[in-house]
Amino acid sequence: MTGTQTSSPFRGTPKPPLSAPPPLVFGGHSLFLDFDGTLVEFAPRPDAVEVEPALLALLAVLNEKLEERLAFLSGRPLADLNRFLGPVARHAGGLHGAERQGLAQGQASPVVGPDARAALDHLRARLSAEAGALLVEDKGLAIALHFRHDPGLRPRAEALAAGALAAARGALVLQPGHSVIEVRPAGTDKGEALRAFMAASPFAGTRPVFLGDDLTDEPALAAAAELGGFGILVGAPRPTAACFLLPDVAGARAWLAAGAERSRP
């Protein structure tokens, strides 16, 4: 897989204050959800997030009312999404779009080439000696360097990630996030993953709605609007491609719960 995209592709410009989204409509729509910071609150470590039974029940109702047009787009590997969410994550994109499940053959995950894999190995070798107190999350085709426990470690994470990019000859990109710096394969992102799902059954011919909080969500927030739907930013206002705003995880969950109580469509 090759590509030249940047890691923070804001396509939106600062807009007037964004308002709350209209109620969720099931007929003719598909719903795409980010995970961390949108559906679940941040936790000190990646493995410490909580997915309560009530959230799983809410997602199951939404999926049923959407006739399976519910998908998750996350920086997490698919294995994490499956572990946390179970069968409702049948349609999902992991690693910021680099792996996908639930699409027909021929529309599956993009191929990650040898340059990206070699650069990730190079970073692993450096990390064994230089990670220090960084929390390293090795996701196979992406590596996240976490510093939520010590913000002073950000420069170390940035320097290690920059070294990996220099070795990658364009095959990896930098992906900043909440208290984390990641390197991930170039040539794909959550926007491209959303488009792949929207080209396939059962999503094709509907309007996408995407909820996300982080920089990695911007390409999907933009793609949702470009495909006739809209994006909802979860969190504090910022320059964004989103059309609407919900203040936090609790607000996002309340909006989804209110939608689940509506009758179809």
Ligand SMILES: O=P(O)(O)OC[C@H]1O[C@H](O[C@H]2O[C@H](CO)[C@@H](O)[C@H](O)[C@H]2O)[C@H](O)[C@@H](O)[C@@H]1O
């Ligand atoms: O695209 P997302 O579903 O939002 O995933 C983005 C990253 O989320 C995770 O890291 C974040 O959540 C952790 C658990 O709350 C938190 O400790 C960390 O500070 C956050 O950056 C995940 O660990 C990453 O792999 C995802 O890329």
